Amino acid sequence: MSDLLHLAVRESQRAELRDFRENVLFRPLLRKNLASHRQTWLPLVLVLLAIAAVAYADHRVVVPSLIYLYILPLTISAVFLRKEINYGLVVACILFHYFDSPRQIPLGLRIFHDVSALVCFTFVVYVIQRYVEQQESLLKTVEHQRDDLLKDVELAGEVQRLFLPSGKPSIAGLEIAGMMHPARGVGGDYYDYFPTDSHTTQVVIADVSGKGVPAALLMSATAAALRLGANHDRDMLAQVARLNTEIAAVSDPERYVTLLVAEIDTHERVIRYVNCGHNPALLFRARTGELTRLNASCLPIGLSTEEICELTSEEDLTSGDVLVLYTDGVTEAENRLGEEFGMERLSEIVRLGSSLSAEDLMTDIYNAAADFCGDNLNDDVTILVVKCDFDGSSIVNS
Numbered sequence: 001m002s003d004l005l006h007l008a009v010r011e012s013q014r015a016e017l018r019d020f021r022e023n024v025l026f027r028p029l030l031r032k033n034l035a036s037h038r039q040t041w042l043p044l045v046l047v048l049l050a051i052a053a054v055a056y057a058d059h060r061v062v063v064p065s066l067i068y069l070y071i072l073p074l075t076i077s078a079v080f081l082r083k084e085i086n087y088g089l090v091v092a093c094i095l096f097h098y099f100d101s102p103r104q105i106p107l108g109l110r111i112f113h114d115v116s117a118l119v120c121f122t123f124v125v126y127v128i129q130r131y132v133e134q135q136e137s138l139l140k141t142v143e144h145q146r147d148d149l150l151k152d153v154e155l156a157g158e159v160q161r162l163f164l165p166s167g168k169p170s171i172a173g174l175e176i177a178g179m180m181h182p183a184r185g186v187g188g189d190y191y192d193y194f195p196t197d198s199h200t201t202q203v204v205i206a207d208v209s210g211k212g213v214p215a216a217l218l219m220s221a222t223a224a225a226l227r228l229g230a231n232h233d234r235d236m237l238a239q240v241a242r243l244n245t246e247i248a249a250v251s252d253p254e255r256y257v258t259l260l261v262a263e264i265d266t267h268e269r270v271i272r273y274v275n276c277g278h279n280p281a282l283l284f285r286a287r288t289g290e291l292t293r294l295n296a297s298c299l300p301i302g303l304s305t306e307e308i309c310e311l312t313s314e315e316d317l318t319s320g321d322v323l324v325l326y327t328d329g330v331t332e333a334e335n336r337l338g339e340e341f342g343m344e345r346l347s348e349i350v351r352l353g354s355s356l357s358a359e360d361l362m363t364d365i366y367n368a369a370a371d372f373c374g375d376n377l378n379d380d381v382t383i384l385v386v387k388c389d390f391d392g393s394s395i396v397n398s
Contacts, residue, residue, distance in 0.1 A: 074125055087125065176384070183378055187212075189329070190223050201263070205382060207257070211380065222259075248304070257276075275298075281323060283315060319389060324386075329369075341368075349365055
């Protein structure tokens, strides 16, 4: 036990000595942008060794003079060391050469050579220092702009989240859970759910082409238009047609929106939906254990103002049925081998988790996709799960 204690004390003393050397002896000699780096002694040691090597060669070689070889260590010094240290080394190099010069050379010529070398060394060190300072200033400007951009993206992400549902819904007969995980702080995915009357609920999921801020801006416009359309028109086809016209008017042909809008009538126990080029939603049948795909019936929003969508035939619902809506960030998540998560894996998770709550099933889907690709989800991921509970046999979110 005492041996371990002595070993720990020695290691602590070594660490303190190392910190003393770096913080007190070497760090004040370096430029400010290098003072926080490890191995602060290395630049100074390199410079001193290079000066010593040149001084030795200058001493051994009488003719010609090797004084201008000092420019090599002084260049390294100008890059790494502080300004006052650099000019001190310039003077030191001149003195080394002066006192080591052969005495048979006339004093006036020796002084001329040393003064001209002093002017040359000082000029080179000054130019290099100015260049390094300009690069440091440019780097600081870029870092400041980057920090401002990150703050703007963070603010945009907060604004984007305002368009998403907040809190847990209280919709009789339905248990709903949703999430959106943007790949770049902001993204082009969107989901929503809201009652349109006393027994009808509308659920929406959308995916804007692309990623980042451009996709997020178009997503915000889509979310606002959908909300306004739902408040003024109960007809899903009319909502989609109006949204298609508005998105096509404000976006270029390369920007479009895949959209799935579904209405769940808890009184008639049916679901009606319009799928505009979006990934097929999965409807799990509790009675039979089958999965039904709600496939696309028309082109994505914004591609053509002349596109006419049709309402897909309604599907009957029973208690225990589960509706899973998602974006391609789930099924197209890739692992290190380039394999996609795919519909089969997603379908299996839905089957196995059909008895879970909507929140737990949503979490299982996300975790499975994240684990599959090693937590390297490189696309926006959005999942919306709706579980039917018409008989009140399970707990409804409040």
